[in-house]
Amino acid sequence: MSETTHDRVAGVTPPPSPDDRLSPAELAAKYGLSVSGARPSLPQYVRQLWERRFFILAFSRAKLTAQYSKAKLGQLWQVATPLLNALVFFFIFGLLLGGRGGMKNDEYIPFLVTGVFLFTFTQQSVMSGVRAISGNLGLVRALHFPRASLPISFALQQLQQLLYSMIVLLVVLLGFGHFPTWAWLLIVPTLALQLVFNAGICLTMARLGSKTPDLAQLMPFIMRTWMYASGVxxxxxxxxxxRAGAPEWVVNLAEANPISVYMQIMRYALVDGPHHTALPGHVWGLAVGWAVLFGIGGFIFFWKAEERYGRG
Structure with a gap:
């Protein structure tokens, strides 16, 4: 029996401890204790993510491989799905509704396929982001790691899927007489900026979706509206x-939305034709601005709720 326990049994009050006067916060500071699962500072958080960069890449590759593992055609669906969408849109907008704006098939079809592939890149990033936390609660609750790893890995997964689709897009371009030029070098900065934008919006949707799972049911309707408003x-x-006689400010607003901006640059780079000979000077400013706004803003928005993910 310890001395303190013996004194209590004997009715002797032990002398007061210096720690008795300290608050819980002061006690924690004195002995170097910290709250379990507390949110790290922003620089620490960035450092933790960088340390787990190999996990992020491996997780994105694993998700990409498993995405169509149960389908007989397997990974072919990565390019077959957007191509089938492009075929449907060509039939409806290119043939029935006359929405090609005077473009001939050799210009309109590459225009359409480019738009569908780039929009799918952002669309799937958004949809994956909504379920990034709520769909991986077992992983979130079992392991300690920066939660931003999940939505960032989903954005990278969609980039890898787009790169496969770009091979098909290359075949389409060459088949319709659009051969490589120096403008094709714009593909790299355009995809880099769109990736940053997608990662930011993926992080934003991951935080919102972690507390509101029903958001996953609403997003397809929002994305469909966004698609029509972007000129895909x-x-x-x-x-x-x-065709619609919309006022100038409506046209400018629609052309300034992020997906429309990235599609404008990519179409200018890849598609030759009278409708793609010039690029408005403000487009690059918008492309960089959207990437910075959502990339940094979405990251900070997600980080602020880091300690709440997987709880409750």
Whole structure:
């Protein structure tokens, strides 16, 4: 029996300890204790993510491989799905509704396929982000790691899927007489900026989806509206200004939305034709601005709730 326990049994009050006057916070500071699962500072958080960069890459590759593992065609669906969407849009907007804006097939089809592939890149990043935390609760609750690893890995997964699709896009371009030029070098900065934008919006949706799982049911309707407002299947200027008679500010607003901006640059780089001979000077500013706004803003927005993911 210890001396303190013996004194209590004997009715002797032990002398007061210096720690009795300290608050819990002061006691924790004195003995170097910290709250379990507390949010690290922003620089520490970035450092932790960098230390886990190999996990992020491996996780994104594993998700990409498993995505179509139960389908007989396997990874072919990575390019077959957006191609089938492009075929449907060509039939409806290119043939039935006359939404090609005066473009011939050799210009309109590459225009359409480029738009579908780039929009799918962002669309799937958003949809994956909504479920990034809520769909991986077992992993979140079992292991300690920066939770931003999950939505970032999903954005990288979609980039890898897009790169496979770009091979098909290359075949389409060459098949319709659009051969490589120096402008094709714009593919790299365009995809880099869109990746940063996608990662930011993926992080934003991951935080929102972690507390509101029903958001996953709502997002397909939002993304469909976004698709029509971005000119994926038709030139915005032609459809809004000439066909719908929309005021100038509506056309400018639609052309300034992020997906429309990245599609404008990519189409200018890849598609030869009278409708893609010039690129507005403000487009690059918008492309960088959207990437910085959502990339940094989405990251900070997600980080602020780091200690709450997987709880409750």
């Amino acid at each position: 299947m038709f030139p915005l200027d032609y459809m809004l200004r000439k």
